[in-house]
Amino acid sequence: MVSTELWAGLGSALLFLIGLVAAAMNHTRIKLWLNKIAAYFSSYIQITIPEYGADPSQSTDRDFFVAVEAYLSEYCIHGARKLKAELGRDSKKPQAAIDDDQEIVDTFHDVGTKLWWYAYTEYPKSQIIIHNPADEKRRFYRLVFHKKFRDPILGSYLPQVIEKGRAVIAKNRKHRLFTNIPKRGGTFWSPVAFQHPATFATLAMDPAEKEAIVDDLDAFKQGKDYYTRIGRAWKRGYLLFGPPGTGKSTMIAAIAKHLEYDVYDLELMAVKNNTELRQLFVLTTDKSIIVIEDIDRSVHLTTKRSDNKPHNRSGGESSNTTLPPKEDDKDDEDTKLTLSGLLNFIDGLWSACGGKRIIIFTTNNKDNLDPALIRRGRMDKHIEMSYCRYEAFQLLARNYLDTNILNESQFFHLFGEIQKLLAEVDMSPADVAEHLMRTEKRDAAACLEGLVVALRNAKDDKAKAKEQVVEIVHDK
Numbered sequence: 174m175v176s177t178e179l180w181a182g183l184g185s186a187l188l189f190l191i192g193l194v195a196a197a198m199n200h201t202r203i204k205l206w207l208n209k210i211a212a213y214f215s216s217y218i219q220i221t222i223p224e225y226g227a228d229p230s231q232s233t234d235r236d237f238f239v240a241v242e243a244y245l246s247e248y249c250i251h252g253a254r255k256l257k258a259e260l261g262r263d264s265k266k267p268q269a270a271i272d273d274d275q276e277i278v279d280t281f282h283d284v285g286t287k288l289w290w291y292a293y294t295e296y297p298k299s300q301i302i303i304h305n306p307a308d309e310k311r312r313f314y315r316l317v318f319h320k321k322f323r324d325p326i327l328g329s330y331l332p333q334v335i336e337k338g339r340a341v342i343a344k345n346r347k348h349r350l351f352t353n354i355p356k357r358g359g360t361f362w363s364p365v366a367f368q369h370p371a372t373f374a375t376l377a378m379d380p381a382e383k384e385a386i387v388d389d390l391d392a393f394k395q396g397k398d399y400y401t402r403i404g405r406a407w408k409r410g411y412l413l414f415g416p417p418g419t420g421k422s423t424m425i426a427a428i429a430k431h432l433e434y435d436v437y438d439l440e441l442m443a444v445k446n447n448t449e450l451r452q453l454f455v456l457t458t459d460k461s462i463i464v465i466e467d468i469d470r471s472v473h474l475t476t477k478r479s480d481n482k483p484h485n486r487s488g489g490e491s492s493n494t495t496l497p498p499k500e501d502d503k504d505d506e507d508t509k510l511t512l513s514g515l516l517n518f519i520d521g522l523w524s525a526c527g528g529k530r531i532i533i534f535t536t537n538n539k540d541n542l543d544p545a546l547i548r549r550g551r552m553d554k555h556i557e558m559s560y561c562r563y564e565a566f567q568l569l570a571r572n573y574l575d576t577n578i579l580n581e582s583q584f585f586h587l588f589g590e591i592q593k594l595l596a597e598v599d600m601s602p603a604d605v606a607e608h609l610m611r612t613e614k615r616d617a618a619a620c621l622e623g624l625v626v627a628l629r630n631a632k633d634d635k636a637k638a639k640e641q642v643v644e645i646v647h648d649k
């Protein structure tokens with residue numbers, strides 16, 4: 174058994190060496206013969222995976238190479254003696270990969286065989302300065318295995334390598350937050366590492382509603398076939414509305430983390446016109462969340478709708494007008510940011526730009542929005558973020574004070590009062606959370622007592638405000 178493995182190892186190494194010599198030879202004929210000799214005497218097959226294929230602009234070529242690299246770094250690196258380490262992008266942690274001419278042995282358990290992986294690099298022979306990175310140096314991975322395993326290796330092992338490698342890439346990928354900043358010649362996305370700590374586990378809201386949102390996101394994430402079948406673009410719009418401090422921005426961070434998507438935080442004030450908006454949209458990538466916070470306040474949309482249309486009940490512009498467009502409509506479309514430009518941004522263009530995009534609007538006042546902007550199909554799901562009730566408080570208390578706090582009998586009387594008061598008083602989760610922040614001087618009891626006092630005060634204020642309203646009505 175040992176000697177079989179030894180021969181197999183020697184055979185694969187010899188094949189790899191002959192391959193290297195052949196690659197280094199300039200004479201095409203000799204190169205051809207060397208490869209023929211290697212193929213004749215060897216029972217081994219080799220597969221070469223170049224970093225860039227024939228067409229370097231095709232990123233899919235590189236995907237295979239990158240997946241192999243990630244797979245080998247994660248699953249086979251312990252077998253290599255020579256490694257190279259690089260700092261990953263946005264990362265402080267060094268990432269190791271096998272160095273050139275190193276042999277790594279992997280086992281394909283499905284058929285019980287060993288395989289050999291090698292990394293190597295070819296450098297350009299000419300001294301000409303090269304602008305295309307694909308021409309600079311050529312990196313390869315080479316896989317060598319016994320020819321009797323050709324079918325299972327091609328049919329199952331390599332697809333598994335790609336799948337596992339992609340999973341490793343997704344796991345290690347740092348998520349980014351992009352904001353658009355104006356520069357000469359337009360507005361451009363500028364990224365930073367996205368490290369918001371919020372998750373659905375730390376988000377305080379009605380548990381049933383939270384579960385429904387998570388289910389909706391999961392269905393979206395896995396919904397490629399479904400969206401294709403029903404003939405809709407693979408995108409979803411969420412409108413988050415509710416008073417300040419109820420967790421709308423926190424929810425966006427939790428969604429991004431759950432889906433493992435990048436976030437594009439679109440500042441509409443920095444966008445001059447529809448053309449810029451289109452450019453920004455085209456520059457977003459797949460698997461991303463495009464966010465427009467405070468959509469009602471972030472921009473006054475200059476729009477023919479507002480010029481020509483009757484106003485709706487909330488003072489906004491009604492979208493279902495039949496008035497003919499004015500002559501300068503076309504000019505406005507190009508020189509200003511208009512509501513129709515934004516509507517095109519949401520649903521017109523993105524069907525043409527691939528899938529897996531989520532768009533989220535947030536607002537404190539849903540009634541201020543043009544109905545066209547938030548109709549179902551554009552904003553598919555309307556999620557109300559509301560004041561803190563007892564269930565949300567329980568989660569905050571567990572997170573901020575102690576996981577077991579709700580079982581501590583010394584606080585039962587405080588919990589009872591908090592439950593009663595939260596049913597009567599509107600306090601945002603942000604305000605409740607502020608009272609639960611522990612400091613050196615404030616222990617759990619002090620935090621809870623402070624919250625009770627704040628809730629009692631809020632209840633008194635509410636009662637006084639009510640009395641004043643009654644007095645005004647009587648005076649009238």
Ligand SMILES: Nc1ncnc2c1ncn2[C@@H]1O[C@H](COP(=O)(O)OP(=O)(O)OP(=O)(O)O)[C@@H](O)[C@H]1O
Pocket residue numbers: 375376377378415416417418419420421422423424537558601602603604606
């Ligand atoms: N539902 C919640 N669950 C957990 N923490 C919350 C929640 N709501 C608010 N908070 C806390 O309050 C802070 C402010 O919340 P957030 O910024 O998400 O509110 P918002 O609804 O976006 O407010 P605004 O309308 O002013 O933008 C957060 O940093 C978070 O710590």
Ligand SMILES: [Mg+2]
Pocket residue numbers: 421422423466535
């Ligand atoms: Mg916010």
